[in-house]
Amino acid sequence: MGQYPDANRRITDAAASTGSRLDSYVDRYATRTHGMTASEVRSLFSVASRPEVVSLAGGMPNISGLPMDVVGSLISNLIGKRGMTALQYGSGQGDPTLREQICEVMKPTGINGHPDDVTVTVGSQQALDLITRIFIDPGDVILAEAPSYVGALSTFRSYQADVVHMEMDDDGLIPERVLDAIATTKAAGRRIKFLYTIPNYHNPAGVTLTAERRARILRICQDHDILIVEDDPYGLLGFDGHVPRAMRADDAERVVYLGSFSKTFAPGFRVGWALAPHAVREKLVLAAESSVLCPPAFSQLAVSEYLAAHDWRGQVKSFQELYLERRDAMLDALSGLMPEGARWTRPNGGFYVWLTLPPGLDTKAMLPRAVTSRVAYVPGTAFYADGFGSRSMRLSYCYPTPERIREGVRRLAQVIEQEMEL
Ligand code: PMP
Numbered sequence: 001m002g003q004y005p006d007a008n009r010r011i012t013d014a015a016a017s018t019g020s021r022l023d024s025y026v027d028r029y030a031t032r033t034h035g036m037t038a039s040e041v042r043s044l045f046s047v048a049s050r051p052e053v054v055s056l057a058g059g060m061p062n063i064s065g066l067p068m069d070v071v072g073s074l075i076s077n078l079i080g081k082r083g084m085t086a087l088q089y090g091s092g093q094g095d096p097t098l099r100e101q102i103c104e105v106m107k108p109t110g111i112n113g114h115p116d117d118v119t120v121t122v123g124s125q126q127a128l129d130l131i132t133r134i135f136i137d138p139g140d141v142i143l144a145e146a147p148s149y150v151g152a153l154s155t156f157r158s159y160q161a162d163v164v165h166m167e168m169d170d171d172g173l174i175p176e177r178v179l180d181a182i183a184t185t186k187a188a189g190r191r192i193k194f195l196y197t198i199p200n201y202h203n204p205a206g207v208t209l210t211a212e213r214r215a216r217i218l219r220i221c222q223d224h225d226i227l228i229v230e231d232d233p234y235g236l237l238g239f240d241g242h243v244p245r246a247m248r249a250d251d252a253e254r255v256v257y258l259g260s261f262s263k264t265f266a267p268g269f270r271v272g273w274a275l276a277p278h279a280v281r282e283k284l285v286l287a288a289e290s291s292v293l294c295p296p297a298f299s300q301l302a303v304s305e306y307l308a309a310h311d312w313r314g315q316v317k318s319f320q321e322l323y324l325e326r327r328d329a330m331l332d333a334l335s336g337l338m339p340e341g342a343r344w345t346r347p348n349g350g351f352y353v354w355l356t357l358p359p360g361l362d363t364k365a366m367l368p369r370a371v372t373s374r375v376a377y378v379p380g381t382a383f384y385a386d387g388f389g390s391r392s393m394r395l396s397y398c399y400p401t402p403e404r405i406r407e408g409v410r411r412l413a414q415v416i417e418q419e420m421e422l
Contacts, residue, residue: 032138035157039382044367048376054408056330056395057376059203059351061263065322066315071266074305082301090297092289093281094120094273098304102273105307106259109235110249113257113275119284120295124233124260124272128155130287131229131256131274135193136161141185143195145173147354147383147392149203149231152196156385162190163385170345172209173197175216182224194227194256200244201234201350204383204394208244208348218247222254233260233272236316238349239324253277261303263351264316269299323351329402330395333409339417344395351398356380356391357416363393366419375411 048055078086093099099115106113121127128151136142138160144152146165156163164185166177178195185192197217199209209217221228230247238244248257260272276284288295306312330353334344341358355377357363364379380389395412397405 032158032160035160036154044371045376047371053371053374053376054400054404054411055376056397056400056405056408056412057378058399059396060399061267061351062319062322062326062398063266063268065318066266067310070310071306074309075302078298078301078305086298086301088297090294090300092294093285094118094295095297095300095304098271098300098307099273101304101307102259102275105236105264106246106257106275108243109232109246109257111246111257111275112249113252114278117252117275117278117281119274119276119281119288120300121272121274121288122292122295123262123267123270124231124258124274125151125155126288126291127258127272127274128152128229128231130284130291131194131258132156132159132161133291134280134283134287135227139190140193141190143178143181143185143192143226144385145197145202145205147204147380147389147394148196148385149198150378150382152231153383153385156196161193164192165384165386165388168202168205168207170207172199172202172207172213173217175213175220178217178220182220182226192224192226194229195221196229196231197247198231198234199247200232201237201347202352203234203350204352204378204380205354206345206347206350206352207354208238211245214245214247215250218251218254222251228255229258230255231258233258233263234350235259236264237320237323237351239320239327240348241317241320248275253279256280264319265303265306265312269303271295271299271303320349323349323398326397326400326402326405327353329405330397330409333406337409337413339413339420342416351396353395353397354380355393355395357393358420359391361416361419362390364390366415369419370412370415373411373415375408375415377412 048057099118102118103113103115132155136159140161142156142161142163143166144163145168164181166181167174201208228247235243248255257275344353344355364381367379377393377395380392383389
């Protein structure tokens with residue numbers, strides 16, 4: 001016990017912050033669990049899920065737009081036709097037919113991938129976990145946008161990576177900030193293992209990286225020999241129907257591309273994928289096998305049948321329309337109701353708006369008062385590894401109806417105005 005006083009103190013800190021003082025296993029947890037702390041706002045979210053609260057907090061895909069009868073008959077046919085395969089173990093890399101279909105799904109991004117380089121994962125969240133597992137030793141550096149996807153940050157933390165954030169603006173990640181981050185990290189003698197980016201309809205920032213910046217950032221990473229992890233669950237959900245060109249389309253050896261059916265079909269199947277450089281693919285599959293043996297055959301075949309037999313492109317188009325109507329409701333309400341000094345992003349796809357309040361306000365401190373006023377959001381600090389983001393919040397427009405969105409923004413504007421008067 002006395003040999004690692006600092007480690008023990010961190011365990012106790014972690015226990016305290018997760019409220020698990022009564023946990024008798026507290027001194028046995030591995031060091032890598034120290035960063036696994038419950039979000040401070042988690043308890044509020046159970047209140048926020050009450051029907052009277054307009055939740056602009058969650059990022060749940062709006063599957064009310066799915067033709068449930070089609071999906072239902074597809075699933076019963078699947079068991080009838082291919083039950084022996086669908087209910088059996090399968091390949092660790094994923095079903096070969098699905099991997100071919102995934103290459104088709106990626107085509108609009110400009111990616112011409114080979115099915116051999118695709119690994120099917122349990123959502124792209126598992127792909128994030130596997131990539132981090134195979135590349136990160138404790139203390140390695142990952143470059144990530146500021147803010148960044150909360151699920152990626154918690155994975156990075158669980159492998160004891162140090163996240164160095166880089167600033168974005170309305171055109172996405174700023175190339176000069178990438179150069180700054182590389183220079184300061186290298187000057188400190190630290191090793192950068194990869195750059196993590198969400199180039200399209202960013203979660204949580206709502207912005208999209210311009211084509212010109214994609215080329216520059218790719219060039220910077222080539223010059224400095226840095227691997228890019230391009231996380232793209234929203235790429236097909238652009239409101240103008242345009243699919244931005246993936247960085248992976250221009251460099252197959254430098255980029256691991258992550259995709260998902262969670263937003264273009266349904267998250268309940270938990271099917272995502274990683275398209276990795278050929279050399280990386282083998283380690284990725286080995287890591288996947290040791291983690292889950294194989295991705296669920298049932299889900300993979302259901303997705304595969306859906307892609308083969310259903311107009312999935314038409315379905316994606318109807319999702320785009322559903323989200324566009326909600327995005328418009330949110331942007332209209334924000335411009336009509338937000339007080340002077342508030343700024344927000346104008347997403348051209350995806351689920352999220354990033355709202356920044358005038359100086360002096362703290363969105364985490366304000367959240368209990370917002371929930372009392374029956375509106376919820378996610379405070380900005382959740383999306384930073386370093387405690388920044390206290391003046392910002394993520395607003396999701398994907399799930400509530402347009403009327404509820406307008407009502408939610410109205411309640412939020414009132415809370416902010418009261419806060420400004422304090
Ligand atoms: N990356 C980003 C940017 C996300 O927003 C999400 C889901 N919210 C994921 C990855 C994980 O998605 P899934 O595991 O459902 O594919």
